[in-house]
Amino acid sequence: MAWYPGATKYELQPESDSQPAIRPTQFIMHSIIAPWTAKRVYEYWRDSTNLESHFGLGYEGDLGQFIGTETRADANYQANRRADGTGAVSIETASNLQGSDPWTPEQVEELIKLGVWLHQKHGIPLRICRTWDDPGFGYHRLHEEWAVSGTSCPGDARVTQFREVVFPGIVARAGGQTVPAPKPPAPPARPVVDLSRLVAAARTDPPRSGTPVSYPGVRTVEDALVKEGLLARGLADGHFGTATRTAYAAWQRRLRYSGADADGIPGRASLAKLGAKHGFTITD
Numbered sequence: 001m002a003w004y005p006g007a008t009k010y011e012l013q014p015e016s017d018s019q020p021a022i023r024p025t026q027f028i029m030h031s032i033i034a035p036w037t038a039k040r041v042y043e044y045w046r047d048s049t050n051l052e053s054h055f056g057l058g059y060e061g062d063l064g065q066f067i068g069t070e071t072r073a074d075a076n077y078q079a080n081r082r083a084d085g086t087g088a089v090s091i092e093t094a095s096n097l098q099g100s101d102p103w104t105p106e107q108v109e110e111l112i113k114l115g116v117w118l119h120q121k122h123g124i125p126l127r128i129c130r131t132w133d134d135p136g137f138g139y140h141r142l143h144e145e146w147a148v149s150g151t152s153c154p155g156d157a158r159v160t161q162f163r164e165v166v167f168p169g170i171v172a173r174a175g176g177q178t179v180p181a182p183k184p185p186a187p188p189a190r191p192v193v194d195l196s197r198l199v200a201a202a203r204t205d206p207p208r209s210g211t212p213v214s215y216p217g218v219r220t221v222e223d224a225l226v227k228e229g230l231l232a233r234g235l236a237d238g239h240f241g242t243a244t245r246t247a248y249a250a251w252q253r254r255l256r257y258s259g260a261d262a263d264g265i266p267g268r269a270s271l272a273k274l275g276a277k278h279g280f281t282i283t284d
């Protein structure tokens, strides 16, 4: 069990002793849809329901802890405790009855400090949970697996604060780097095949003596020959051996070369045509 030194301890029984252990990997923030103090949240969990969160936070920044952070609490549905023993730490925060108001500056400050402690104490990583079971920080409605039948908790104002103030504040205060939003993947760089290195590899493999010249461009050319239907996929192995040479000769014949011009050793014109069709450029 772990108790945050910055919170008033209002231990909730029997839950605190009877619920299973978790290894906390997530921190999930909620609005409780009531303008309650931390103590009033505790009384509600104690007297009115068998649900609970780990923490409660009033408008004035009063913070209470009801369950140790290494014990399951019931605020986040499938994130409460997973089959691998990991789970989420949860906080309910005072809000208006519509859940539409922003956190007060005092609440923001306490959320940041608690987030830093959870990072340091439990190693919760400084990122926003990318999936429902991904370690990190989040808010209730971020992943549908965190609510029994959907939720609008917390409201838009607090989601914006989470992304713009609270989470960046945790990262900055914890001394970490701000984790940038994932960028769309860059288009793959167009491979470049060096003609002279390719030819050197083709002339030494299979090796007459010693080891063949190894060159990554061989694989680029082989992949193109596979797409042309001239080389079996399993024979594209990065070595310009007999199979590759036979396939390249077929490509040359397809371009109406013959004789020594179709010997399977790449030349500039045939390689340029293959590259133009299959997305690589050539150099020498």
Ligand SMILES: [Zn+2]
Pocket: 029, 030, 031, 140, 151, 153, 154
């Ligand atoms: Zn919630």
